[in-house]
Amino acid sequence: MTFSSSVKDPICVTTKPNYRPTGEIHVIIGPMFAGKTTALLRRVKLESNDGRNVVMIKSSKDTRYAVDAVVTHDGTKFPCWALPDLSSFKHRFGLDAYEKVDVIGIDEAQFFDDLYDFCCNAADLDGKTVIVAGLDGDYLRKSFGSVLDIIPLADTVTKLTARCELCNKRAFFTFRKTSETETELIGGADLYMPVCRQHYVNGQSVNEAAKMVLDFHKLPSSLILETTLVTP
Numbered sequence: 136m137t138f139s140s141s142v143k144d145p146i147c148v149t150t151k152p153n154y155r156p157t158g159e160i161h162v163i164i165g166p167m168f169a170g171k172t173t174a175l176l177r178r179v180k181l182e183s184n185d186g187r188n189v190v191m192i193k194s195s196k197d198t199r200y201a202v203d204a205v206v207t208h209d210g211t212k213f214p215c216w217a218l219p220d221l222s223s224f225k226h227r228f229g230l231d232a233y234e235k236v237d238v239i240g241i242d243e244a245q246f247f248d249d250l251y252d253f254c255c256n257a258a259d260l261d262g263k264t265v266i267v268a269g270l271d272g273d274y275l276r277k278s279f280g281s282v283l284d285i286i287p288l289a290d291t292v293t294k295l296t297a298r299c300e301l302c303n304k305r306a307f308f309t310f311r312k313t314s315e316t317e318t319e320l321i322g323g324a325d326l327y328m329p330v331c332r333q334h335y336v337n338g339q340s341v342n343e344a345a346k347m348v349l350d351f352h353k354l355p356s357s358l359i360l361e362t363t364l365v366t367p
């Protein structure tokens with residue numbers, strides 16, 4: 136069978152390819168306080184310094200430090216769009232403005248349910264470079280939102296680590312210091328701390344034992360104390 140480029144062939148005429156260059160997807164994951172937002176801002180600023188047109192998006196669920204800026208835990212800021220979802224971005228931003236954008240940064244990616252479709256379309260069809268930062272796991276070390284779903288789409292994946300707040304070893308996990316059990320709970324060092332594997336396991340088992348005792352005595356689980364974690 137031969138493939139002909141003859142103009143008589145209606146398929147060849149109607150499916151003339153669009154040669155817009157495809158984009159890229161880079162994913163930055165890790166526990167809280169690992170420097171994900173810092174790394175995202177660094178990469179977006181480098182792109183901007185190279186003359187590329189950049190825009191930053193974060194979830195409107197997390198407005199801890201600012202409504203209209205991505206802010207790291209140590210105070211570095213970058214203006215952004217705070218949105219409830221990604222699918223509304225093109226229209227809110229404006230189609231003409233979107234056309235001119237080269238690089239899209241996304242922070243707090245775990246809160247966007249439509250992350251996969253947005254990244255796929257932006258990179259594959261619209262030729263954008265998408266740089267995504269988010270938590271791969273929640274406080275129970277379960278996959279958080281759609282962050283892990285976009286790994287097969289990614290050009291690069293960077294997993295960062297923090298420092299364990301209890302022993303200063305490398306921290307891979309985020310420990311929730313309170314007894315709330317909902318997956319999404321906005322907060323910073325008031326509610327969470329980065330921990331190594333040993334202190335994560337110690338903390339979870341101390342929490343579970345404390346909960347059983349409190350349940351037995353019909354006391355509120357808010358009495359579980361963070362200090363129990365210090366047990367070696």
Ligand SMILES: Nc1ncnc2c1ncn2[C@@H]1O[C@H](COP(=O)(O)OP(=O)(O)O)[C@@H](O)[C@H]1O
Nearest residue numbers: 166167168169170171172173206207208209324
């Ligand atoms: N336990 C902590 N509490 C507050 N700030 C911290 C803590 N551990 C690290 N930091 C600071 O946070 C910075 C990383 O912030 P950020 O980039 O916002 O992290 P991430 O986005 O991964 O949560 C670190 O460079 C450090 O200065």
Ligand SMILES: Cc1cn([C@H]2C[C@H](O)[C@@H](COP(=O)(O)O)O2)c(=O)[nH]c1=O
Nearest residue numbers: 167168197273274309318319320321322
């Ligand atoms: C572990 C965990 C975190 N969250 C929230 C807490 C913060 O608002 C963000 C993470 O912010 P960071 O930039 O990575 O520091 O997510 C949550 O809702 N549920 C969790 O289990």
